[in-house]
Amino acid sequence: MKDNSYNAVMSRKNEIMKNAIGIDYSTFENEGISFEYERMMRETGYTLEEMQKIQGETGVGNTPIFELRNMTALARKYSEPGKGARIFIKDEGGNPSGSFKARRAANAVYHAKKLGYKGVIAATSGNYGAAVASQAAMQGLKCIIVQETYDSKGMGQPEIVEKARKCEAYGAEVMQLSVGPELFYEFLLLLEETGYFNASLYTPFGIAGVETLGYELSMQMREKYGKDPDVVVCTNAGGGNLTGTARGLIKAGATDTQVVAASVDLSGLHMASDSQFNRKSFTTGHTGFGIPFSTYPDRSDVPRSAARPMRYMDRYVTVTQGEVFYMTEALAQIEGLERGPAGNTALAAAFSIAREMDQDQMIIVQETEYTGAGKHIQPQLSFARDNGIEIFFGNPVDQVPGVNIILPKTPDLIKAIDLDMTKTRKSVVKNAINADQATRVNEQDIQFLVAETKTDRTFVTETLKELGIEF
Amino acid sequence: MNAKKGEWVKIYRVILKPEERAPQVPDDTKLVPLEMWVKGFITADAELGDIVEVKTITGRMESGKLVEINPTYTHSFGNFVPELLQIGLDLKEILFGGDSVER
Numbered sequence: 199m200k201d202n203s204y205n206a207v208m209s210r211k212n213e214i215m216k217n218a219i220g221i222d223y224s225t226f227e228n229e230g231i232s233f234e235y236e237r238m239m240r241e242t243g244y245t246l247e248e249m250q251k252i253q254g255e256t257g258v259g260n261t262p263i264f265e266l267r268n269m270t271a272l273a274r275k276y277s278e279p280g281k282g283a284r285i286f287i288k289d290e291g292g293n294p295s296g297s298f299k300a301r302r303a304a305n306a307v308y309h310a311k312k313l314g315y316k317g318v319i320a321a322t323s324g325n326y327g328a329a330v331a332s333q334a335a336m337q338g339l340k341c342i343i344v345q346e347t348y349d350s351k352g353m354g355q356p357e358i359v360e361k362a363r364k365c366e367a368y369g370a371e372v373m374q375l376s377v378g379p380e381l382f383y384e385f386l387l388l389l390e391e392t393g394y395f396n397a398s399l400y401t402p403f404g405i406a407g408v409e410t411l412g413y414e415l416s417m418q419m420r421e422k423y424g425k426d427p428d429v430v431v432c433t434n435a436g437g438g439n440l441t442g443t444a445r446g447l448i449k450a451g452a453t454d455t456q457v458v459a460a461s462v463d464l465s466g467l468h469m470a471s472d473s474q475f476n477r478k479s480f481t482t483g484h485t486g487f488g489i490p491f492s493t494y495p496d497r498s499d500v501p502r503s504a505a506r507p508m509r510y511m512d513r514y515v516t517v518t519q520g521e522v523f524y525m526t527e528a529l530a531q532i533e534g535l536e537r538g539p540a541g542n543t544a545l546a547a548a549f550s551i552a553r554e555m556d557q558d559q560m561i562i563v564q565e566t567e568y569t570g571a572g573k574h575i576q577p578q579l580s581f582a583r584d585n586g587i588e589i590f591f592g593n594p595v596d597q598v599p600g601v602n603i604i605l606p607k608t609p610d611l612i613k614a615i616d617l618d619m620t621k622t623r624k625s626v627v628k629n630a631i632n633a634d635q636a637t638r639v640n641e642q643d644i645q646f647l648v649a650e651t652k653t654d655r656t657f658v659t660e661t662l663k664e665l666g667i668e669f
Numbered sequence: 670m671n672a673k674k675g676e677w678v679k680i681y682r683v684i685l686k687p688e689e690r691a692p693q694v695p696d697d698t699k700l701v702p703l704e705m706w707v708k709g710f711i712t713a714d715a716e717l718g719d720i721v722e723v724k725t726i727t728g729r730m731e732s733g734k735l736v737e738i739n740p741t742y743t744h745s746f747g748n749f750v751p752e753l754l755q756i757g758l759d760l761k762e763i764l765f766g767g768d769s770v771e772r
Binding site for chain 2: 203204268271272275317340341342347348350356359360363366369370371372373374375376377378379380383384391392468470471472473474524527528530531532571572574575576577578579580581583584589590591605608609
């Protein structure tokens with residue numbers, strides 16, 4: 199009988215993954231710390247036209263863009279004369295499973311079917327699970343979703359509990375676990391037992407699936423407004439949303455568009471802590487995922503993540519839980535759009551950034567998500583209050599994640615806070631070096647790090663010097 | 670309560686005991702087991718609390734303690750949060766109220 203202890207299963211990880219994804223990642227590895235990202239995307243992904251066709255066949259994509267006129271008017275009330283860009287939103291909640299994740303899932307499930315897998319498995323507590331389940335239903339594959347749901351008291355975030363329901367509504371099996379990174383161990387066991395495809399969020403097909411979003415966004419804006427948006431804001435967690443969108447923008451030729459990442463500030467909360475699990479009110483789109491995945495993308499469930507947001511990111515801002523909840527309510531109350539909170543992380547950031555921009559400029563939030571019981575500001579705030587989190591009006595800068603949620607007393611208090619990009623980029627270099635325990639890098643590695651950080655040779659070599667790495 | 674063979678149930682099982690947890694897990698999480706819940710059709714009559722076998726919706730066999738028969742979704746829109754009401758009122762006043770109507 200097979201040894202299924204934690205250590206034994208983890209040591210079989212690479213073999214299990216190879217069978218479950220059908221990609222031999224080692225063929226893209228170079229000597230040293232680098233690998234061939236673009237070749238991996240090209241050889242294992244799909245072209246834009248292929249992706250549009252695959253997604254189109256399952257009703258994914260071509261979501262509308264709305265101009266948020268009242269939101270813009272509100273931002274202008276708090277802007278310097280001539281400032282206050284036009285704010286837009288791409289209503290990705292209109293996809294079959296209710297979020298942009300349908301784009302990622304459509305390709306992953308299509309690919310699984312093409313390779314002859316009988317089913318797909320994804321480890322996710324969020325919208326991606328629903329997306330994979332929906333696609334599996336359409337394409338006739340079996341589906342298992344593994345989610346981190348409960349703390350040791352058996353209490354689950356309403357948003358995650360709802361997601362389990364939605365996955366089951368599409369006919370998927372949902373395995374729910376308590377808090378802890380060993381979810382990955384159970385995930386590997388399931389892959390081994392079933393022989394299903396690992397519909398990871400981080401495969402080239404999954405990420406390439408989001409390229410259609412960026413491309414479509416650019417085409418729609420050009421058609422309707424005659425130019426590309428000046429700024430696109432992406433809610434950032436694992437980095438796939440931003441990576442795919444930015445790659446799509448580049449494919450559309452929208453190279454002057456600034457790409458901004460936005461995450462909810464959950465600093466101070468440990469993501470794998472049982473006692474802190476239910477003290478957060480956002481289960482994704484937050485800094486607990488956003489920063490580690492940006493600065494070290496290969497921490498994901500595949501050997502080389504296709505989501506590498508720092509290659510494309512121009513700016514990274516954080517917003518607070520209270521600001522996002524406030525903007526979610528505002529979207530319903532002044533724009534007549536009731537949507538889930540997670541995608542509105544970028545909206546809160548966009549509202550703040552719009553005030554810095556000129557009136558003739560355009561800023562767009564590239565996603566929305568569905569809403570309903572559990573996945574809605576009302577149950578999420580109610581749950582927070584039940585867990586002892588204080589909720590009140592005040593200045594969001596005074597917030598302490600896990601202790602309180604401060605709703606802005608007035609809209610001008612909504613302020614996106616910039617993360618230090620130099621520091622973040624240096625972390626990318628440091629983590630890439632540490633992962634390989636390298637003491638020396640070659641020229642190919644330097645060029646790789648230039649691309650990974652969206653910087654230049656001087657930045658990379660200076661950082662290497664600081665780290666005491668020879669080159 | 671009894672479950673009849675073939676009924677849809679929820680079961681519970683410990684995947685890792687506290688002492689088996691991964692080294693990188695925070696201290697508070699190391700004090701508790703990694704637990705699992707899954708649903709399926711029960712393969713024989715049983716009572717709540719019994720160790721049972723189920724066939725999941727994908728056809729896998731799983732075993733564990735029977736914790737719920739005909740498991741129900743109980744999540745909702747939560748308790749009323751009065752602060753939310755205020756946001757809409759404030760914004761409408763700012764945008765459309767008083768003498769400052771600009772639209």
